[in-house]
Amino acid sequence: MIHTKQNIAIIGSGLVGSLLAIYLRRYGHTLTVFDRRPDIREVEFSGRSINLAMSNRGWKALEEVGVAEEIRKIGIPLDKRAMHVIGKPEYYQKYGKEGEAIWSISRGVLNKRMIDLAESAGVEFRFEEKVWDIDLPRAQVFTGESEKGEWKAYDFDLVFGCDGAFSRVRHKMQRRSRFDYSQDFIDVGYKELTIPPNEDGTHKLNSNSFHIWPRGKFMFIAMPNLDGSFTCTLFMPFEGEVSFESIKTKADAVHFFSTYFPNVKKDIENLTHDFFKNPTSAMVTMKCYPWTYWDKVALVGDSAHAIVPFYGQGMNAGFEDIYVLDQIIKEQGDDWGAIFKIYQKQRKPNADAIAELSYRNFIEMSSKTADPMFLLQKKIEKRFSSHHPEKWIPAYSRVTFSDKPYAEALAIGDFQEKIMKEIMAIPNISEKWDSEEVENKILRALEESNH
Amino acid sequence: MIHTKQNIAIIGSGLVGSLLAIYLRRYGHTLTVFDRRPDIREVEFSGRSINLAMSNRGWKALEEVGVAEEIRKIGIPLDKRAMHVIGKPEYYQKYGKEGEAIWSISRGVLNKRMIDLAESAGVEFRFEEKVWDIDLPRAQVFTGESEKGEWKAYDFDLVFGCDGAFSRVRHKMQRRSRFDYSQDFIDVGYKELTIPPNEDGTHKLNSNSFHIWPRGKFMFIAMPNLDGSFTCTLFMPFEGEVSFESIKTKADAVHFFSTYFPNVKKDIENLTHDFFKNPTSAMVTMKCYPWTYWDKVALVGDSAHAIVPFYGQGMNAGFEDIYVLDQIIKEQGDDWGAIFKIYQKQRKPNADAIAELSYRNFIEMSSKTADPMFLLQKKIEKRFSSHHPEKWIPAYSRVTFSDKPYAEALAIGDFQEKIMKEIMAIPNISEKWDSEEVENKILRALEESNH
Numbered sequence A, B: 001m002i003h004t005k006q007n008i009a010i011i012g013s014g015l016v017g018s019l020l021a022i023y024l025r026r027y028g029h030t031l032t033v034f035d036r037r038p039d040i041r042e043v044e045f046s047g048r049s050i051n052l053a054m055s056n057r058g059w060k061a062l063e064e065v066g067v068a069e070e071i072r073k074i075g076i077p078l079d080k081r082a083m084h085v086i087g088k089p090e091y092y093q094k095y096g097k098e099g100e101a102i103w104s105i106s107r108g109v110l111n112k113r114m115i116d117l118a119e120s121a122g123v124e125f126r127f128e129e130k131v132w133d134i135d136l137p138r139a140q141v142f143t144g145e146s147e148k149g150e151w152k153a154y155d156f157d158l159v160f161g162c163d164g165a166f167s168r169v170r171h172k173m174q175r176r177s178r179f180d181y182s183q184d185f186i187d188v189g190y191k192e193l194t195i196p197p198n199e200d201g202t203h204k205l206n207s208n209s210f211h212i213w214p215r216g217k218f219m220f221i222a223m224p225n226l227d228g229s230f231t232c233t234l235f236m237p238f239e240g241e242v243s244f245e246s247i248k249t250k251a252d253a254v255h256f257f258s259t260y261f262p263n264v265k266k267d268i269e270n271l272t273h274d275f276f277k278n279p280t281s282a283m284v285t286m287k288c289y290p291w292t293y294w295d296k297v298a299l300v301g302d303s304a305h306a307i308v309p310f311y312g313q314g315m316n317a318g319f320e321d322i323y324v325l326d327q328i329i330k331e332q333g334d335d336w337g338a339i340f341k342i343y344q345k346q347r348k349p350n351a352d353a354i355a356e357l358s359y360r361n362f363i364e365m366s367s368k369t370a371d372p373m374f375l376l377q378k379k380i381e382k383r384f385s386s387h388h389p390e391k392w393i394p395a396y397s398r399v400t401f402s403d404k405p406y407a408e409a410l411a412i413g414d415f416q417e418k419i420m421k422e423i424m425a426i427p428n429i430s431e432k433w434d435s436e437e438v439e440n441k442i443l444r445a446l447e448e449s450n451h
Helices: A015-025 A056-064 A068-072 A107-120 A168-174 A250-260 A271-277 A314-332 A336-368 A372-387 A395-400 A406-424 A436-449 B015-025 B056-064 B068-072 B107-120 B168-174 B250-260 B271-277 B314-332 B336-368 B372-387 B395-400 B406-424 B436-449
Strands: A007-011 A030-034 A051-054 A075-078 A080-083 A091-094 A102-106 A124-126 A131-135 A140-144 A151-155 A158-161 A180-185 A188-195 A209-214 A219-224 A230-237 A284-289 A297-299 B007-011 B030-034 B051-054 B075-078 B080-083 B091-094 B102-106 B124-126 B131-135 B140-144 B151-155 B158-161 B180-185 B188-195 B209-214 B219-224 B230-237 B284-289 B297-299
Touching: A007 A015, A015 A030, A015 A056, A015 A107, A015 A314, A051 A107, A051 A314, A056 A068, A056 A314, A068 A107, A075 A219, A102 A107, A107 A124, A131 A168, A158 A168, A168 A284, A168 A297, A188 A271, A250 A271, A284 A336, A297 A336, A314 A336, A336 A395, A336 A406, A372 A406, A372 A436, A395 A406, A406 A436, B007 B015, B015 B030, B015 B056, B015 B107, B015 B314, B051 B107, B051 B314, B056 B068, B056 B314, B068 B107, B075 B219, B102 B107, B107 B124, B131 B168, B158 B168, B168 B284, B168 B297, B188 B271, B250 B271, B284 B336, B297 B336, B314 B336, B336 B395, B336 B406, B372 B406, B372 B436, B395 B406, B406 B436
Parallel strands: A007 A030, A007 A158, A030 A124, A080 A209, A158 A297, B007 B030, B007 B158, B030 B124, B080 B209, B158 B297
Antiparallel strands: A051 A102, A075 A102, A080 A091, A131 A140, A140 A151, A180 A284, A180 B180, A188 A230, A209 A219, A219 A230, B051 B102, B075 B102, B080 B091, B131 B140, B140 B151, B180 B284, B188 B230, B209 B219, B219 B230
């Protein structure tokens, strides 16, 4: 395959932008990464911030360019959920089989490392240089101090928009005819809080667990950091009876945590201060199509498909974009028109599938976890899966511990759901849920589908 | 009710903008309408352009401010569809009951008249003045020659965005968090063509009909103008076997019309010239929420809810927005925060409903009209409706000849569809479709729903 050297711009120096730069640099292309923000390596940074859950797809993309081992050093493997239910002792739910885990990694630490790696591979970073406009057919990039001020023009052969959910590159594409676009916010927001380490630097909670305090319409989670702290997130409706809106004073905040999270309350650092200092952030599902413009411009990662975080797949999906794009480049060589066409056609259904799965997880967590019939269904599925592990792989495992397409995970999940609907309709199911009759009925349903 | 005088800006001098100005001017408010285009009354204008179908909701909004009679003079009532099916003589389908009709009105002629009416009521129009930005919380409007040039700032109390599907006002709102937005293009485009009058100025086709040449995946329509001409529209997929893309030469165009529209082909003016001169336009469904910002800014018409044109309700829905908004103003007086809240809450479900109904009409026309079972279902419905006119009002009549909420028309339509699904499942339905058994079964289903 011929790979003629290209002059390539990447907009955005986040995780996806810097990994894509590392990938493309291997072909000898010239890479310039623009970011309106300062160099993350030079700003003061607590090392905590938002945490990511790196799973199979993310690791695979890192392994391809030989940086996975390097990154594993800054992560903590989590092989289970630690459930904190009121009136029950803490209990654990294994994520997968022996050896399967998701990895808690600090976004900031990871991003710094990725920029280091890209830079040492010869990628040029232009920080604090905001891209205001792009001439799509000419792959020309305009930057400047302000939107109305003087702009500088750069000519490129290719431009990649890795500038996140509120992408300027996509924004430019969106003004064209026949560009489909949607942004849907959920009515739940989130706020970051922190659990500091013990005095001896150890973690206050089990460090190889993803901690969850489910409370129906809202929940609290915690992910461990290397320094012994936990990054916590409170997910809660913006408005309503129990909501961010309803917590107006420090006393309200104390009362809220005392009522719903009595055990973890004492461990949270500067609770009442941080609660009002830290922003309440919104979450959006963003879809668009096409993702590319001629053989000139392509969107990768959140700029093409932002999703809600309830499956922990945002970064993993972005990294998989890069892995798949690279496979296509290897096959198609210099034909960037073909590369972009194949890329968007192959990735779009998978991006839509993980968006749907993530949104469903949000609905499931916020409204179904209190439903005894839903919990019973999950118990039946778990029992069946443990007896027939090859016949019933849970959707979570297909998404998290495999690299099969997200669209397949969604389709098989829907099919499993159809079978379970019949099972749940069995009279007295709550009495005979663990019977052979139920198990055989599932087996038969699976067999019928194979014919 | 107290109505304190407000200084109000309306962005967009189209049909919705100019009618809204007429409405608001009655309260003594100061009205300034901005439009980036020149005064439509001063540009050369053929009087043909795109035609509108004014129906009940549109007329009601015009009657409220006493301009309906004035506008009726520039319209032509259409009481039926004229169907042009290959191999069949032309036949007619009545739209509704005796006296019910939709009105063919030239958008340009109507718009000019509305601006005249608004101006004589004391509304100030600022043409060729493009609004580039809006400070939402301050209701401040910025205009100028170019985006990067000098801007002029205007202070208002209220700003209304009536600037259509690609609204600049909405664009500004869209950059805020928790603003839901979607734009979905259909894969069918349209092109305008013209049938000129006879030499004596009369119409070449029946002038009180909406003419349709249905051809499955594509269709041709014609609406009469006062000058004896018809404005025609060809709807056809952008890509595919029979598509705009596949017609590349004048010979292709002639062959296409000879094959599919042999009878009307000879009447189309400058067919091969116009076919390539006139643009192929796209159609979009655009939804968003919220429609308002505090007590400062509101979207009205297409800027809030652009729909595909297959129900002929785009302008009617926009005019109904104004009528409903005005009713709320009468109730709430000076409380613009409350007015805007009630307005968007009341209109949003109805805008979504007419978007859905319009999209379904597109699907129906493009894929179902060739299905014999679908046609049989329509025949059964028609027969039942003629025997029991009060019990089975077709969705078309609810939308077109009533002012009940669109959402109600959609819900009742869905309910009727459910009944018809059962009816169509009757064995041998195609033999006994006109039997008493079928009629009684529908009656029973309707009665059951009343309990």
